Amino acid sequence: MINMQKSIKTPVLFLVFNRPEKTKLSFDAIRNARPRKLYIAADAPRDSKPDDEMLCRKVREIVLNIDWECETHYLFHQNNLGCSLSGKTAWDWFFSQEEEMIFIEDDAVPSVSFFSFCQELLEKYRNDKRIAYIGGVNYGLKYGNASYFFSFEPSATYSMATWKRVYDLYEYNMESFDSIKNTVEFRSTFISNFAYKYWTQKMQSYVDSIHHGKRLNTYDIQMIYLVHKYKMVSIYPNINMVSNIGLDYNGANNNINPNSSFAKKYSNRPKFELSTLIYPKEVLVDKNFEKKMFIQRSLYDHPLRMKFFYYLYPTIRPIIRLVFNLLHIRLNKQNT
Secondary structure: OEEOOOOOOOOEEEEEOOOHHHHHHHHHHHHHHOOOEEEEEEOOOOOOOOOHHHHHHHHHHHHOOOOOOOEEEEEEOOOOOHHHHHHHHHHHHHHOOOOEEEEEEOOEEEOHHHHHHHHHHHHHOOOOOOEEEEEOOOOOOOOOOOOEEEEOOOOOOOEEEEEHHHHOOOOOOOOOHHHHOOOHHHHOOOOOHHHHHHHHHHHHHHHHHHHOOOOOOOOOHHHHHHHHHOOOEEEEEOOOOEEEOOOOOOOOOOOOOOOOHHHHHHOOOOOOOOOEEOOOOOOOOOHHHHHHHHHHHHOOOOHHHHHHHHHHHHHHHHHHHHHHHHHHHHHHHHHO
8 A cells, every 4th residue: 555645756748739728727737746857748820720839838837837946848849740740759858768657738727646657667567568558538337356357458548657678669550560461460569359350440440541541640540559469458547537628629530529429438537646556466368358458448339339430331232332332322423
């Protein structure tokens, strides 16, 4: 049992862009934790969005206001890189100087104990190559009597911690995907054949987008790939320690109605403080519990709907295409 009231010596990386109201809430949470070392990376305004210049300026003014004893480093881009490349560039910059990282995006509001939680576990599992990421988000599932559990479901990108040893394995372009996607070892890391099909289709879409010159705007599908390629697990707390405030029309990767059932379920969730840290006895992924995690984290509790779109539809797609082709031929004959 570990007391969580500790000075935060682990360097923190804060990724921001053009959302001053959200940035202030996230930055206030960082200020409450008072880390001794803080890296801040800010993307530049987009030429196609006139409001960006003012919004980005306001964001940079917020993060320049450091009112506690802290070593600060800034990466303010002059040209817009986009969400995907700006995230990857920030990680490159950070890990060129540091070995361990607590990472916060501008739409995450962590509790104070989230930082102590990450710091403690970064130290405990520093040399344990079975562990990839430490997360702060919990959407309601709890396992065991310890403060946290292990899962192949990667922790939420917007608030997590990891090591340089893991980032050294990170493949932004997923160059090795085609050579290992059909191997027995890779398939064995998924909880079911459906889970394997679900995620490899998403991974394939990302790889295809690169080949077509229209890269999908993401840097976290690569994290999921890394976890399965190297058979690594993530750490999940048994309480929620981070609130997502970015599920609305202004996200870099989403355009979600804040009044939708999805946003109401997953945004602005209550966060809690962890007063003591209790370690599990072993690094273990419970297969039965992992099925529940997959349904919740990957399928967002919509298994039947997602099974159709990601499993049944690809199977029957050739039949649907054939029917449409036959109908097209028939209509052309009638018109002639």
